[in-house]
Amino acid sequence: MLSILKSVWLVFLHLFRRKITIQYPEEKAYLAPRYRGRIVLTRDPDGGERCVACYLCAVACPVDCIALGATEDEHGRRYPEFFRINFSRCINCGFCEEACPTYAIQLIPDVEMAEYQRQNMVYEKKDLLIDGEGKYHGYNFYRVAGLAIGGKDKGEAEKESPPVDPKSLLP
Amino acid sequence: MSDVVFKLVLIATVLLVILHLAGFLIWVERRLLALLQDRLGPNRAGPLGLFIIVADIIKIFTKEDWIPPFIDKPVFVAAPMIIMVTALLSFAIVPFAPGAVILDLDIGVLLFLGLSSMGIYNVILAGWASNNKYALLGGLRMAAQMFSYEVFMGLSLMGVVTLAGSFNLSAIVHAQREGWFIVPQFLGFLIFFIAALGETHRLPFDMPEAESELIAGYHTEYSSMKFGMFFVGEYISVTLFSALMTTFFFGGWLGPVLPPLAWFCVKTAGFIVVFIVLRAALPRPRYDQLFAFGWKFILPAALLNLVVTGALVLWKSS
Numbered sequence: 001m002l003s004i005l006k007s008v009w010l011v012f013l014h015l016f017r018r019k020i021t022i023q024y025p026e027e028k029a030y031l032a033p034r035y036r037g038r039i040v041l042t043r044d045p046d047g048g049e050r051c052v053a054c055y056l057c058a059v060a061c062p063v064d065c066i067a068l069g070a071t072e073d074e075h076g077r078r079y080p081e082f083f084r085i086n087f088s089r090c091i092n093c094g095f096c097e098e099a100c101p102t103y104a105i106q107l108i109p110d111v112e113m114a115e116y117q118r119q120n121m122v123y124e125k126k127d128l129l130i131d132g133e134g135k136y137h138g139y140n141f142y143r144v145a146g147l148a149i150g151g152k153d154k155g156e157a158e159k160e161s162p163p164v165d166p167k168s169l170l171p
Numbered sequence: 172m173s174d175v176v177f178k179l180v181l182i183a184t185v186l187l188v189i190l191h192l193a194g195f196l197i198w199v200e201r202r203l204l205a206l207l208q209d210r211l212g213p214n215r216a217g218p219l220g221l222f223i224i225v226a227d228i229i230k231i232f233t234k235e236d237w238i239p240p241f242i243d244k245p246v247f248v249a250a251p252m253i254i255m256v257t258a259l260l261s262f263a264i265v266p267f268a269p270g271a272v273i274l275d276l277d278i279g280v281l282l283f284l285g286l287s288s289m290g291i292y293n294v295i296l297a298g299w300a301s302n303n304k305y306a307l308l309g310g311l312r313m314a315a316q317m318f319s320y321e322v323f324m325g326l327s328l329m330g331v332v333t334l335a336g337s338f339n340l341s342a343i344v345h346a347q348r349e350g351w352f353i354v355p356q357f358l359g360f361l362i363f364f365i366a367a368l369g370e371t372h373r374l375p376f377d378m379p380e381a382e383s384e385l386i387a388g389y390h391t392e393y394s395s396m397k398f399g400m401f402f403v404g405e406y407i408s409v410t411l412f413s414a415l416m417t418t419f420f421f422g423g424w425l426g427p428v429l430p431p432l433a434w435f436c437v438k439t440a441g442f443i444v445v446f447i448v449l450r451a452a453l454p455r456p457r458y459d460q461l462f463a464f465g466w467k468f469i470l471p472a473a474l475l476n477l478v479v480t481g482a483l484v485l486w487k488s489s
Binding site for chain 1: 203206207208209210211214448449451452453
């Protein structure tokens with residue numbers, strides 16, 4: 001009997017507690033920087049596209065929501081001709097981000113993607129590409145990779161030694 | 172003539188206020204339950220979310236009123252009316268302020284007890300007419316619950332009647348001028364309160380509907396306004412029992428400074444809040460525990476209360 005009265009009193013005291021409700025459109029819940037939300041394509045510090053159109057993200061995607069086509073510019077840099085993500089299929093698993101060798105594809109803490117028409121959930125490259133570097137600052141794939149492109153030959157990348165000539169006898 | 176006009180105006184006012192109050196209580200209960208659970212509750216539509224009442228009423232009126240083909244139609248249709256009729260009729264005997272009582276009956280308490288027993292029929296008939304096993308189980312539980320709780324609801328009121336020396340509710344209020352009956356009749360109040368929970372089948376005594384066991388119990392097959400009548404009827408009975416607890420044990424309209432009607436409303440509102448807090452706080456007991464508690468504990472307590480009160484009254488008068 002006493003325990004019943006006590007529980008009634010304790011529940012009554014909850015009337016004056018701070019409420020845990022977050023009033024959504026006005027207040028927003030805190031999403032951690034690593035939260036897996038909307039997908040973006042980032043650029044390197046020089047403003048070039050990071051994506052090298054390797055297709056690894058499309059392969060890793062468990063729901064096949066990523067479609068892209070590779071092409072090359074005059075310097076021999078690969079980049080995606082088109083890059084399309086169907087967000088009505090995307091499950092925000094982040095596998096594409098893990099698979100990406102150049103930090104190009106990233107998931108950001110934004111979940112407000114409601115649309116009235118399903119077709120509007122299909123994002124093209126111009127919708128995905130952002131001007132910033134996303135979560136990884138100062139990284140430029142072509143500057144650290146050994147691949148030769150126009151304006152940068154083999155051995156000219158950061159922390160890279162000049163290529164060894166295997167047919168030479170010199171040390 | 173003016174007396175008749177006054178009575179008619181009073182009836183219209185009471186009817187209007189009670190029916191609106193029942194709608195208002197939908198909002199009160201939702202908001203208050205939410206606050207008690209550290210939430211905010213519906214607060215979007217209109218100021219403080221008050222327009223949710225309008226939304227609820229529009230919804231409940233425009234839903235399809237489906238009558239299943241396998242039911243007993245006349246009884247099925249009549250059942251929801253009974254609770255509205257009996258609960259609203261009971262308000263006839265409640266004195267809201269000095270002189271403001273629709274029916275100043277000398278057997279007011281008896282009329283109320285009779286009407287509340289009649290009111291239980293809505294659950295039993297609804298459960299029976301629905302031709303559905305869950306509804307029938309709900310009706311069955313209500314029949315058993317009424318059988319045990321009606322007994323000591325009457326007995327608990329007899330202490331008040333003994334002290335006041337009248338079955339007239341206005342006289343009972345007047346008898347509390349020296350002191351509210353909550354003090355000499357504390358046990359009686361507790362018993363009446365528990366019986367009120369059982370009669371209004373509110374949580375924790377909502378065995379007849381028990382969502383988690385019986386879907387919705389006796390009103391499983393009801394839809395639209397027929398369901399709405401059960402819903403509103405429950406709120407009307409909560410208001411009724413709050414008003415009666417005020418009248419029997421807390422001095423009705425009596426109180427300092429404020430006008431009598433204000434005191435009556437404040438006390439009644441307090442009891443309604445207690446009903447809602449109990450709903451938030453307590454779990455539903457088991458079916459047999461409820462009856463064991465009723466027959467083995469409350470009934471002897473009610474009898475003891477009556478005997479002691481009677482003895483004291485006799486001892487004082489002699």
